[in-house]
Amino acid sequence: xxxxxxxxxxxxxx
Amino acid sequence: xxxxxxxxxxxxxxxxxxxxxxxxxxxxxxxxxxxxxxxxxxxxxxxxxxxxxxxxxxxxxxxxxxxxxxxxxxxxxxxxxxxxxxxxxxxxxxxxxxxxxxxxxxxxxxxxxxxxxxxxxxxxxxxxxxxxxxxxxxxxxxxxxxxxxxxxxxxxxxxxxxxxxxxxxxxxxxxxxxxxxxxxxxxxxxxxxxxxxxxxxxxxxxxxxxxxxxxxxxxxxxxxxxxxxxxxxxxxxxxxxxxxxxxxxxxxxxxxxx
Numbered sequence: 001x002x003x004x005x006x007x008x009x010x011x012x013x014x
Numbered sequence: 015x016x017x018x019x020x021x022x023x024x025x026x027x028x029x030x031x032x033x034x035x036x037x038x039x040x041x042x043x044x045x046x047x048x049x050x051x052x053x054x055x056x057x058x059x060x061x062x063x064x065x066x067x068x069x070x071x072x073x074x075x076x077x078x079x080x081x082x083x084x085x086x087x088x089x090x091x092x093x094x095x096x097x098x099x100x101x102x103x104x105x106x107x108x109x110x111x112x113x114x115x116x117x118x119x120x121x122x123x124x125x126x127x128x129x130x131x132x133x134x135x136x137x138x139x140x141x142x143x144x145x146x147x148x149x150x151x152x153x154x155x156x157x158x159x160x161x162x163x164x165x166x167x168x169x170x171x172x173x174x175x176x177x178x179x180x181x182x183x184x185x186x187x188x189x190x191x192x193x194x195x196x197x198x199x200x201x202x203x204x205x206x207x208x209x210x211x212x213x214x215x216x217x218x219x220x221x222x223x224x225x226x227x228x229x230x231x232x233x234x235x236x237x238x239x240x241x242x243x244x245x246x247x248x249x250x251x252x253x254x255x256x257x258x259x260x261x262x263x264x265x266x267x268x269x270x271x272x
């Protein structure tokens with residue numbers, strides 16, 4: 001099945 | 015002093031309904047131009063960004079930028095006391111306020127309610143959301159999108175969205191079986207809120223958790239239409255315009271093949 005990833009991969013967490 | 019007077023209190027009620035189940039506490043940044051809210055869900059999989067420009071307000075005064083840490087459950091309880099046609103006034107001191115006042119004025123002016131809500135300390139920083147060129151934009155009826163997400167969540171916990179030149183397909187599968195819903199690009203755009211327009215630069219095929227999409231569609235009462243923006247290597251964007259004075263944008267990270 002597919003794994004949920006988080007937004008931190010895309011948006012820089014300052 | 016920060017003071018903003020909204021003629022249609024119903025709009026603020028709808029905005030709270032759109033965010034409170036996704037983001038419990040949010041930072042409401044108020045400056046001379048607008049109020050912006052940005053917050054992520056606890057698992058950092060989804061983010062909501064709300065923008066409401068000063069022009070949406072009957073009266074808007076913001077002498078110095080102020081950030082209000084709002085508990086959305088508390089705010090929602092206050093707004094449940096408001097009628098859609100009440101005038102709502104938000105007020106806060108602009109030097110590190112620890113509370114915010116809300117005044118509700120009934121349309122006939124015979125009933126005034128005022129509430130003070132304590133502000134919460136939130137130490138999340140604002141995320142940098144990069145400007146992105148998307149491979150596909152799908153504009154459709156917001157009610158239709160809400161219906162599709164609700165219907166497909168009967169079949170599985172994820173929806174695969176594939177966009178081609180002519181159509182957009184939503185698929186879900188689980189032990190019940192497999193479901194596909196295909197919307198075809200409307201040739202004639204006679205009634206905007208009932209047509210589907212697919213603007214495709216290149217095909218996309220992405221999978222998302224329906225649990226979050228069903229939280230996003232709580233914003234359905236805000237706009238007749240919704241726009242989905244998709245790219246292979248980017249979160250999904252689900253955008254509801256707030257008239258022409260703002261928007262609510264949801265971002266959702268995809269599920270990827272192991």
